[in-house]
Amino acid sequence: MTATTPLVTILDDEPAIRTMLAQTLEEAGFRTLTFARATEFEAALRTHSPDICLVDLSLPDRDGLTLVHRLALEQGARVIIISGRAEVQDRVTGLELGADDYIIKPFDPAEVVARIRARLRRDAPGPNTGNTARFGPWTAHFDRYVLEDDTGQETPFSHAEGEVLRLFLDRPKRLISRQAMQEALGGAAGESFDRAMDVRISRLRTKLREDPKNPRLIKTIYGAGYIFLGDVSWGPA
Missing domain, CATH: 3.40.50.2300 (Response regulator)
Incomplete structure (x- = not known):
């Protein structure tokens, strides 16, 4: 080895x-x-x-x-x-x-x-192989697991939260169903997976300073899934 x-x-x-x-x-x-x-x-x-x-x-x-x-x-x-x-x-x-x-x-x-x-x-590299994604006033650094705003303030996120965020950033302005999330992120489908996804998305919204009643970036399409509405550009760290 x-x-x-x-x-x-x-x-x-x-x-x-x-x-x-x-x-x-x-x-x-x-x-x-x-x-x-x-x-x-x-x-x-x-x-x-x-x-x-x-x-x-x-x-x-x-x-x-x-x-x-x-x-x-x-x-x-x-x-x-x-x-x-x-x-x-x-x-x-x-x-x-x-x-x-x-x-x-x-x-x-x-x-x-x-x-x-x-x-x-x-976790293998996908179509977007960069470590950094930029959207709106935010930069997501996947090599350091932090979100950086346009003033330079940084907020850490977990690996699991990063998986969800990267899934959204890889597929902007496309509907992502619960089933597609489960297939992409793994884990057994069911109540525990759904609740864990709800918590991770809620935490991402908080870190992105979203209004929980009217989020601008991560939209819930009730009965269907989620859509990430931002324009995304990928690049090196």
Whole structure:
């Protein structure tokens, strides 16, 4: 394996799960680093930049959901939660806080590999390969996960919010249905996905200083989906 091989970090306090996931992922061609505690994991992030973070919610030294939110917002990390918490509200909360996917224990290791590969494929360069998109008074920097207004003030967004924003910016002035969003962004269709999308779009509107009663950029077409109304230009960072 080389430094260009995708790196997956595994944070779980169960040794058997860490070993099983590491072996399965390495056999599938990934590099891995494993951690039993959040403090060790966070220390490693100072010198490593993982492509995917697998995070258990039940950690001995940190609240898993708080960690997921910080990873997604401050690090712009791709986060997949692996948890024994199977309630719909737990899944919704994890996705609302910025996780990209949620896998329930017990799981088939092959499913984890498939979800990781699907996530990396979705993040591969699309028709607009630049890191910067400009629309109205805004510039979205996808290399730094920040929105910059015309005065230079910056507002961070999570990787998950960035996926939704990029979907809109790739398809300006075109209707994007809920089904199209689910197909583009992945995850199981259903209540948890719909609610997570509602929260991410609401947060994007807030960061774009939209009037929630009359948004100018991200319009809801009730019963059909969404349309992004801005003119978009792409370029390098």
